[in-house]
Amino acid sequence: MIDLKSLTIEKAHEAMNSKEYTARELVGEYLKAIEERNRELNVFLEVFDDVLIQADRADKKFQDGTATLMTGIPVAIKDNILFSGHTVSAGSKILENYKATYDAFVIKKLKDVGAIIIGRTNMDEFAMGVSTENSAYGVTKNPHDINRVPGGSSGGSTAAIAINGALVALGSDTGGSCRQPAAFCGVVGFKPTYGSVSRHGLISMGSSLDVIGSIGKNVADVEILFNTIRGLNDMDSTSISENFFEKRVNKKIIIGIPRDILQTGVDERILTNFNETIKKLEKFGCEIKDIELPYVKYTVPSYYIVTPAEVSANMSRYDGIKYGQSLEGENLRDVYMKSRGVGFGVEVRRRILIGTYVLSHGYYDAYYNKATLIRDLIKNDFKKAFEKVDLILTPTTTGPAFKIGEKVSDPVKMYLEDIFTAPANMTGLPAISVPSGFVEEDGKQLPLGIQFIAPHGREELLFDIGKKFEKIRAN
Numbered sequence: 001m002i003d004l005k006s007l008t009i010e011k012a013h014e015a016m017n018s019k020e021y022t023a024r025e026l027v028g029e030y031l032k033a034i035e036e037r038n039r040e041l042n043v044f045l046e047v048f049d050d051v052l053i054q055a056d057r058a059d060k061k062f063q064d065g066t067a068t069l070m071t072g073i074p075v076a077i078k079d080n081i082l083f084s085g086h087t088v089s090a091g092s093k094i095l096e097n098y099k100a101t102y103d104a105f106v107i108k109k110l111k112d113v114g115a116i117i118i119g120r121t122n123m124d125e126f127a128m129g130v131s132t133e134n135s136a137y138g139v140t141k142n143p144h145d146i147n148r149v150p151g152g153s154s155g156g157s158t159a160a161i162a163i164n165g166a167l168v169a170l171g172s173d174t175g176g177s178c179r180q181p182a183a184f185c186g187v188v189g190f191k192p193t194y195g196s197v198s199r200h201g202l203i204s205m206g207s208s209l210d211v212i213g214s215i216g217k218n219v220a221d222v223e224i225l226f227n228t229i230r231g232l233n234d235m236d237s238t239s240i241s242e243n244f245f246e247k248r249v250n251k252k253i254i255i256g257i258p259r260d261i262l263q264t265g266v267d268e269r270i271l272t273n274f275n276e277t278i279k280k281l282e283k284f285g286c287e288i289k290d291i292e293l294p295y296v297k298y299t300v301p302s303y304y305i306v307t308p309a310e311v312s313a314n315m316s317r318y319d320g321i322k323y324g325q326s327l328e329g330e331n332l333r334d335v336y337m338k339s340r341g342v343g344f345g346v347e348v349r350r351r352i353l354i355g356t357y358v359l360s361h362g363y364y365d366a367y368y369n370k371a372t373l374i375r376d377l378i379k380n381d382f383k384k385a386f387e388k389v390d391l392i393l394t395p396t397t398t399g400p401a402f403k404i405g406e407k408v409s410d411p412v413k414m415y416l417e418d419i420f421t422a423p424a425n426m427t428g429l430p431a432i433s434v435p436s437g438f439v440e441e442d443g444k445q446l447p448l449g450i451q452f453i454a455p456h457g458r459e460e461l462l463f464d465i466g467k468k469f470e471k472i473r474a475n
Helices: 008-018 023-041 051-064 105-112 155-162 181-186 219-229 268-284 297-316 333-341 346-359 364-385 411-418 420-427 459-474
Strands: 046-047 074-078 116-121 168-173 190-193 211-216 254-257 289-290 391-395 429-439 444-453
Touching: 008 023, 008 051, 008 181, 008 219, 008 459, 023 046, 023 074, 051 219, 074 155, 105 116, 105 219, 116 155, 155 181, 155 211, 155 254, 168 219, 181 429, 181 444, 190 219, 211 219, 211 364, 211 411, 219 333, 219 429, 219 459, 254 364, 268 289, 268 297, 268 444, 268 459, 297 364, 297 411, 297 420, 333 391, 346 364, 364 420, 391 459, 429 459, 444 459
Parallel strands: 074 116, 074 168, 254 289, 254 391
Antiparallel strands: 046 116, 168 211, 190 211, 190 429, 391 444, 429 444
């Protein structure tokens, strides 16, 4: 029997390379884990029926000597990433039973190295949400407490790692959708520099914010997955080349603490855990420096103008004509109304309405233009801060995982979940959430996470500090 809890990509690769077990046997263990818990938690919407065929292809690579580090590694993918010939619904009824006609860039990269794409995970509809309660296919439950949310919108992908349903997973991150659920589920969630991983084949939500992120049990696995899927893509004008990334060794890491954004609305237990983290980093030799980010407090209001505006534009393609669900009507307008009215859930409709309003004549300057100006000011805050520090540290979330249904009727409370994570998306900066401890609530141990943010192209700094912090916690 394979110990999935302590398994890493490197360990799995060594074991398959030395014929200790095959890729088929490895994926079989993950399929058992999914079978045991998926019915209760609703993590996977589908386990792909060609998983064993993929495993046999991977085993051939080990036999002929062409296997690489990711060969035979089971990967879960969020239900908004296109995998040719397989269903992709973005958690929405409007795309129910829609089959992808081509591979996303990241899927092609994974197939090229012989990774096993095990299944698609549940998500908030079109990635709009922070709890995975907005899925048209039911709520995903937190593996640490089934009465609580796993976070969102990549709640299925993070929960998949927490239940050993895959070794690593892909999610999308538009305002914290890999990092926030990673903190709630006790795993590592990583958002790369905007453009470092091609969005080609990712179903769009907010095109200037969306990135494909990596999720795993440890930082090393997340780094390996990122290095596999990154790269320039001619089909994506926003993708960036390898030359953009800096690689230099920092003798002593200076970490900035923006205390001005930690003042209100944060659970005291989160602040206690955060302050304990700072002390651990200081003991490890990091220099801690207080910094100011004066405009970052306006991130959430500006984010929830920019994002719905982009949502309004991106959702216009789902019209009941081109693809997806189509309901009959008396005329073309009636087809549009019925298909979109039935196909879209409440949160998607809400954001379309907000976005259409802020883009409309007479309100564009008052809302959208001002939000983009604030976005520039937020970028400038970080630019100035990174002249003094190497990294910025914040909590990942304002509290531990909340109960299912607790915030669903209050959109503002839901939106404030993005307070620490959305700044990285508004600025395009890379960020990582690493498990930092637990709090007890209702007799359950609920995970917490801390977030490191780095300058553009300094992913290696995040991986370095993340690995160091894992060692600090282990000792």
